Amino acid sequence: MPPVSLRVLISGGGIAGNALAFWLAKQGHDVTVVERFPNLRLTGLQLDLRGHGVEVLRRMGLEDSFRAKAAPEQGMQVVDSSGRRRAYFPANKSGTGRQAFTSDFEIMRGDLCGLLYDAAKTSNKSPQYLFGTWVESFAQDTDSKSNPELPVEVRFDNGKTDRFDLLVGADGQWSRTRRMMVGPGNPDGLQRIPGLNFAYFTMARPMQPGEEYLATSYMAPGRRGIMTRRHSPDAMQVMLSCRSDPDRLQNVTRGDVKAEKEAMADIFKGAGWIADDIIKAMRDADDFYCERMGLVNLRPWSKGYVTLVGDAAHCPTVLTGMGTTSAMVGAYILAGEISTQCADDGDGRTKAERVERALEGYERKFRPYMDHVQKDVLRNAHNQWAMAGSAFSVGVMNWLLGVAAFFKINMAEAFGIRDDIKGWDLPEYERMVKG
Template sequence: MKVLISGAGIAGNALAFWLSKLGHEVIVVEWFPNLRATGLQIDLRGPGIQVLRRMGLEEAFRAKAAPEHGFQIVDGSGRRRAYFPANKSGKGLQSLTSDFEIMRGDLCHLLHHATEGRATYVFGTSIESYEEKDSVVEVQFAGGRTDTFDLVVGADGQWSKTRKMMLGPDAPDALYLLGGVYTAYFTMPRPIEEGEEYIATAYIAPGRRGLFLRRHSPDTVQVYMGCTSDSDKLRGARRGDMKAEKEALAEFYQGAGWRTREIVKAMREADDFYCERMCLVKLDAWSRGRVTLVGDAGYCPSATTGMGTTCGMVGAYILAGEIARHCGGNDTKDDLAGALKAYDEKFRPFMDQVQKGVASDTGMWSSMPTSAFGVGVLNCIMGLVSFLRLDLAKWFLKEDAVKDWKLPEARSNFPLRSLYFEEFTTQCHVLNFQSAN
C-alpha cells in the first residue's frame, strides 16, 4: 500500500519503521522544516521495552540513554528526604527512573535513522485537507500539491490536526484538559559539580507547585515546572505565547522556595521553553474510512501516567501488525477495514486501562499539598516509603495498571514473509551483483 503518515515524532517514526519493513510505500510529512528533535527526557516501560527489543534497537537506545541512576525528593534547604533508585535488574516494573531513559530528540533520531532509505520524509509541509473517493484518499498539502494514498495516519500529537479533520468540522474534539495542570519544560546551563551524581531531583512547594531537575549532560540541566492552578493569567495565556506563559509562571512561582529564583531567571532566558496543558485524548474509534490515528493523536494518556511514549510505540507496532495480518493477499487493499478494526479491538483494552480514571484524577498533582505543613507531612511519608523500599511508581504511574493484556507475538503479528522482506531483498541484490560479475 501507499501510506501517508502525518508527523515525524516517536509514534510516526515507529510506524514508518514497521510499515516500510513490511514493504509498503511510506511517506512521512512533518510541518517542521527538519526532524524536530526537541523535547526533554522520556522513557519506555513494560511492553514499550519489548517493542524496542523486537525492533532490534535496544543496543542503539542504550548507547544514547540518559545516565540517570535514581530519583530524590528534597526539602526547601536542599536536604534529601527520600530516594528511589532506578530498577537496573532488567526484570519487573520500572521505578520512577526507568532503566530506559532517553532524550526525546535522541529517540527521534534513532528511529528516523533506522527507517531512512526505506521511507520517504518530506519536511516543511502538512495535510491541508483530504477526501476519500474511489477507494483512495486524495490529500491536499499546504502549498497546493495533491497526491493519493491507500491509508492516511495521523501521528501529529495531542493537538492533532488530522484528528480534527477526521472527526469533521462540526464535531467536538476528543481532547480533554485535566484540571488546570500545567507543566513547563526547558533546559538551563549548569556545569556538573564535583561529586554530583546523575539523579533526578524533585522539590514540592506549597500551593500545588513543584520543581523537577534532571541532568543528562555535564553542562546542562533539564527543568520541569509542574503545577495545578486556576490562575486567570495562566489560563488566559495563549498556548505557544512564550512571553505570556513565562510571565504567568514567574508570578505563580513567587516565594516557592528552594532554587526557585535561579530557575525562574533561567526560564526567562530559555529559548527552548515549552508550556503544556495536561490533556487526555479519548475517542470511541481511532479510525474512520481509510484514515486512522496513532500515538498521542489518538489516545494521549497525558504525562501524568508516565506511559505516553510506550503507548505510541506499542500502538504503532500493533497497527502495523494488523495491516500485515489482514492486508497480505494478492490485493493488499481488500481488508484494510478489517486491519483497522482489529487494531482498535486489540489495543483498546490496553489503552482503556492506562487511561482509566485519568480524566477525573490528575495523578500526582491531585495529591499535591497546598500548605507548608502538608508539604512537610508528604516529605515524611515519602521518606518512610523510601526507607521501606516500597514501589512509589505504582502509586502514581500506570505501568502496573494494565492487567490481563499481552503484547502480540511478533510471529503472529508480522507474518514471516513480511518480517524477512528486507533480508530477502538484500539477498536478491547480492545474487544479482554476483551474476553481473
C-alpha cells in the first residue's frame, strides 16, 4: 500500500509556507496554499541562512539555485557621520568556522521566496496556490476516533468552505491563524519590545567609483541607527532602527504607511551621514515596511488539527538573525514528522491520529531548537544594536568596534546574531529526502 495522503491547507505564501509546501508536495500530499496578496510577494530586503538552515537547503537540493541568486555582499563596515570607515568585518567565505555578520548564504527575500515557490510547483504533486484570498474562520472536530476524515472545516473570505486533514498557519508574526487558534481573549504569544522600532525599504542610489558591495552601519546620537546594504549597482536597501522614549510610534496605527513614514522622518531628522537623502527617498518608497519589534513565544504550537510554522509560531525577531533559518528548519521538521507518521505501516490508524502524532513529534523535536534561538532575546533587547544616546557614546562604540576589527574579532554574536545550535542535531528523514 502507498503512504497515507493528507489534504493540507497552508495559510501564507512566504518563506515558511513555500518551504513546507515543497516538502509536503514532494511526499505526494494534496496541498493548497492561500495567500492574501494578489500574487506571490517578491518584495522584502536581504536575509540569510545559517547553520542548520543551510543543511535544510542542501537536503532540498537547492544550494546551486540559491547561490545563483545570492546577494554579492562582501562584509560589513561601520562609518562615522562623515562617512569615514571606522571598522570592517569581512564575510567568512571559507566554508568553515562561525559566520560573520554577512553570512556565506545571503539572498534577497523575493529571490528565496520565488526559488522555493518554483521548486514546490515542480514537486511530485504540484500544490494549488490561491492568491488574493485568506482563511476567514475555521472549526474542527477534535475526536480523532469518531471523526477520522477531514476534521478541519475552513471558511474563506469569499464565503466558500472546504475541509482538510490539517491547517497550517504560516502567516507571519501577526498571524491571524494563531489568533483564531488560541481563541478570542486568550494570549497569542506575541511579546512586544516596547520602544524598539525598525523600518525597511529600498532606494535608488547608483554605485560610486570605488564603492563595494558592503553592508554599512552608522550609529547616530539619540539612540538611532542606519544600515544600508548594497545588492544592486542601481539601488540599495535601507534599515532604520530607533529606540524612542516615549515611543514616537505608539499612537500610529500599524500599517498606516504615511503616518509611519512621517514618524520616522521626524525621528531621523538631523541624524547625520546620509540621513537627509534617506529620508527623502523613504517618502517615495513603495516597499516601505515599519516593524514594531516583538517575539512570538507560544506553547504549544498546535491545537487539534491546526498548527503554526515560521514567524507565526516562533518569530525570534530580527535581533537574532535567525528568522529565516528557523522557518526553514521548522518547515522541514513538521514535514518530516508527517512523512514518518504517514508511512505505510499497516497499523490501522486514522489520518487524524497520524496528524496528532506528527504534531506531537514536531513540538518535541523542534521546541529545544527554538528555546535556544529565543533565549534571553527579551532580556538583552535593550542592549542590542549599540543604540548610544550621546555623541560621546557613539564615538566610544566606533573606537571599540575598530579595535575588534583590527584584532579580527567576530562581532556577529555581539550584534545578537545567533548561528549554529550546539547540542542539537537536525533530524534525518531519509524517506522524505529521497522521495
